[in-house]
Amino acid sequence: MTDSDTNSTPERKRGSGVKMVYDLLRDEILDLVLPPGSPIDEVQLAERFKMSRTPIREALVRLAGEGLIDTLPNRSTMVSNIDFLNMHTFFDALVLMYRVTTRLAAQYHRAEDLQVIRAHQADFAAAVAAQDALAMIATNAAFHSAIAEAGRNAYFTGLFNRLLDEGRRILRLYYQSYEDRLPQRFVEEHEDIIAVIAARDSEAADRLATIHAEQIVQQIQKLFARGGKLDIAL
Amino acid sequence: MTDSDTNSTPERKRGSGVKMVYDLLRDEILDLVLPPGSPIDEVQLAERFKMSRTPIREALVRLAGEGLIDTLPNRSTMVSNIDFLNMHTFFDALVLMYRVTTRLAAQYHRAEDLQVIRAHQADFAAAVAAQDALAMIATNAAFHSAIAEAGRNAYFTGLFNRLLDEGRRILRLYYQSYEDRLPQRFVEEHEDIIAVIAARDSEAADRLATIHAEQIVQQIQKLFARGGKLDIAL
DNA sequence: TGCATATTATTTGTCGACAAAAATTATGCA
DNA sequence: TGCATAATTTTTGTCGACAAATAATATGCA
Numbered sequence: 001m002t003d004s005d006t007n008s009t010p011e012r013k014r015g016s017g018v019k020m021v022y023d024l025l026r027d028e029i030l031d032l033v034l035p036p037g038s039p040i041d042e043v044q045l046a047e048r049f050k051m052s053r054t055p056i057r058e059a060l061v062r063l064a065g066e067g068l069i070d071t072l073p074n075r076s077t078m079v080s081n082i083d084f085l086n087m088h089t090f091f092d093a094l095v096l097m098y099r100v101t102t103r104l105a106a107q108y109h110r111a112e113d114l115q116v117i118r119a120h121q122a123d124f125a126a127a128v129a130a131q132d133a134l135a136m137i138a139t140n141a142a143f144h145s146a147i148a149e150a151g152r153n154a155y156f157t158g159l160f161n162r163l164l165d166e167g168r169r170i171l172r173l174y175y176q177s178y179e180d181r182l183p184q185r186f187v188e189e190h191e192d193i194i195a196v197i198a199a200r201d202s203e204a205a206d207r208l209a210t211i212h213a214e215q216i217v218q219q220i221q222k223l224f225a226r227g228g229k230l231d232i233a234l
Numbered sequence: 235m236t237d238s239d240t241n242s243t244p245e246r247k248r249g250s251g252v253k254m255v256y257d258l259l260r261d262e263i264l265d266l267v268l269p270p271g272s273p274i275d276e277v278q279l280a281e282r283f284k285m286s287r288t289p290i291r292e293a294l295v296r297l298a299g300e301g302l303i304d305t306l307p308n309r310s311t312m313v314s315n316i317d318f319l320n321m322h323t324f325f326d327a328l329v330l331m332y333r334v335t336t337r338l339a340a341q342y343h344r345a346e347d348l349q350v351i352r353a354h355q356a357d358f359a360a361a362v363a364a365q366d367a368l369a370m371i372a373t374n375a376a377f378h379s380a381i382a383e384a385g386r387n388a389y390f391t392g393l394f395n396r397l398l399d400e401g402r403r404i405l406r407l408y409y410q411s412y413e414d415r416l417p418q419r420f421v422e423e424h425e426d427i428i429a430v431i432a433a434r435d436s437e438a439a440d441r442l443a444t445i446h447a448e449q450i451v452q453q454i455q456k457l458f459a460r461g462g463k464l465d466i467a468l
Numbered sequence: 469t470g471c472a473t474a475t476t477a478t479t480t481g482t483c484g485a486c487a488a489a490a491a492t493t494a495t496g497c498a
Numbered sequence: 499t500g501c502a503t504a505a506t507t508t509t510t511g512t513c514g515a516c517a518a519a520t521a522a523t524a525t526g527c528a
Contacts, residue, residue: 153327
């Protein structure tokens, strides 16, 4: 607390403040360090990062644009809630994006994409071997995000990444420090998915992605004990 | 230029400035009043709306979040370009969202949704009858957006509305004041789509939406004279 | 005491100003 | 003249301060 010297200490590049605050708040929200409903105090953040409220507010506007925080006009702003009532809409969107992005990856991927995908798969396998649930969530998301990138459709990757973020938040609710046996099966399924992508087999990619996605959904739904799966038999 | 009186003239509610600027800029971008590549000058906007740069910048941050403008750090900001090279990714996403939202509308719509949908269809029919191409684009988008809302999946409606916005921008390039005969067919197809939604026939909804969407895509693609339709035979 | 109103305090939205970064123009030297 | 460097202008990012809006607290009256 002893602010010893009075010289101006910028110590920070010009446009980097907003990105720093945005990235950190985003991580804290997705990791549930800031659980849903947590109040966001501009002044507090400003003195925490030793900058004025202006860049803080810009970061908050961005987060609000992605739906990660809710802003009441002239009132408080807080971390957005997870909508458990409409969870099925999340699952529907997630399954469909799993399918579409994997299918497109099989169609449009390049050689270098496969290397990236395999690297993420190695990370995921390592996380499973280490029984590190938090790392599993992160590396699994990175794996599927890389597949989506290989599909080269910015509209789908955009939605998919948002869904994976939201899924990260949901999964954190349950796998705080939890060991599980199921993931070994996921590792094998990932290998199969890589194989059909490499073989450019769109139909098989769609099929495997569907099974894979619905398994994940079912695993989460077991936690919620909710029925009513929506059958988008496309 | 003669700043006659010095009394403070707020004349405007506290949080309304950003929304006003955001809405107006958004419309001007989508209507191509501000064509792709147009420079956005904060100071100019500030004096145009008689407010400081702060609310202007907040509106710009939001628009950048939606990809409608591109911001170079410490450099200029301009209206984002339309990516003609990857136009097929737009079509893929558009067709899929047409299908999914129409299917979900058949499944989850309520009685009051149909009234809204039919009202938009009436507007569309009126625009076609009046040969008003610009109104056709707007009312057609509103019609399908209403269907998406009836499907009650915020993730899909979010992406779909963004796609419809982008489509509005693309179509404006060609239908500046253009008369066309095709739309009459669209009116009939819309009626058919309403019927199968009302009948809660998901499969038929999917089928009609696919045909409808691919027709629109083909019509646009004729203008581009590009081949290579991606077959997402789901 | 209980409730309505008034006062104070906190927080948000906006402003004008300044400084850093880049673009533009001017200057010097070969 | 041609080009590199320096000075100037323009534009953006950040800051501290103020005012509106709301929340919290205090006061008055039955």
